[in-house]
Amino acid sequence: MQIQWFPGHMHKARLEIQAVLPKVDVVIEVLDARIPYSSENPMLAELRGDKPCLKVLAKSDLADEEMTTQWQEYLGAVAGVRARAVTTEDIPTIRKLKYAAARMVPHKEGKTIKTMIVGIPNVGKSTIINVLAGRKIAKTGNTPAITKQQQSVNIGDGITLLDTPGVLWPNVHNVNSSYRLALLGSIKDTAMDYGDVAFFGARYLIENYPERIATRFELESVPSSELPLLEAIGRKRGCLGRNNQVDIDRASKIFVTEIRSGGLGRLTFETPQIMEREIARTADLIAEKAEKDKEKEAKRKKRFRDKQRAQKKSREMRG
Structure with missing residues (x-):
């Protein structure tokens, strides 16, 4: 997304x-x-x-x-x-x-x-x-x-x-940057999905700050993937619905709020090394998209020329 x-x-x-x-x-x-x-x-x-x-x-x-x-x-x-x-x-x-x-x-x-x-x-x-x-x-x-x-x-x-007013940019080509901006509150909540953003944050914290998760949410062990983690957080914070099922949306909002407020301690979500890898990857994606757009435009022009030639031939045959 x-x-x-x-x-x-x-x-x-x-x-x-x-x-x-x-x-x-x-x-x-x-x-x-x-x-x-x-x-x-x-x-x-x-x-x-x-x-x-x-x-x-x-x-x-x-x-x-x-x-x-x-x-x-x-x-x-x-x-x-x-x-x-x-x-x-x-x-x-x-x-x-x-x-x-x-x-x-x-x-x-x-x-x-x-x-x-x-x-x-x-x-x-x-x-x-x-x-x-x-x-x-x-x-x-x-x-x-x-x-x-x-x-x-x-x-x-x-x-x-x-x-000057705070300014974002029309297209955040790096999807990871989009998630980070949303995770930390630089994009209005109405323009994001808490579940998706929470999954992104959970994935990063599991890999880089598992001890912070365990301490803040009083977990004996930290699950190795996103959904089980959010379910564990939901149970700890009482986000339960029918049949004792965890409300993932509520758990996601709690998780994102804890990150934004500093409840999990001092966190950094990217390093210079991550930045360089993502810049290279984003440049490749932009180049791939530009090439596909170029091919699509070439096909569109060909269809137009073919249509024009067909119409001209039809007129000549009628004449």
């Missing part, structure tokens, strides 16, 4: 970002530290070009600490990019972000530095903006698509910050 969610205001935001980017000195992209690759918008990367970019790994208090360190090193190895990890509780570290951004454009010292903050929905962008501004100017909440329009903010020390 491929999860897509691209409301109309996101298309508008994309056009607005594209229009003002030439005037921006530094882009600050807020990522979810639990899914740095899947929360990185490829559309923004394309629009940004080689403009300096400070990647902020938000919600790092919910992410695996060792994995966050790996991601910082990996992202920071790219020319023109620096990476910083923050939490909403660590106010001093968030405030330092503006100085980190300023150091990326030393030629602008003594001049006004224009920054733009971007990020997908529900990644913690508004909270960071409010800390940088020193007052509440951006709405915050645990649901995607709260910010609906751009606003420019003076955050002091000669730095202005342009806030």
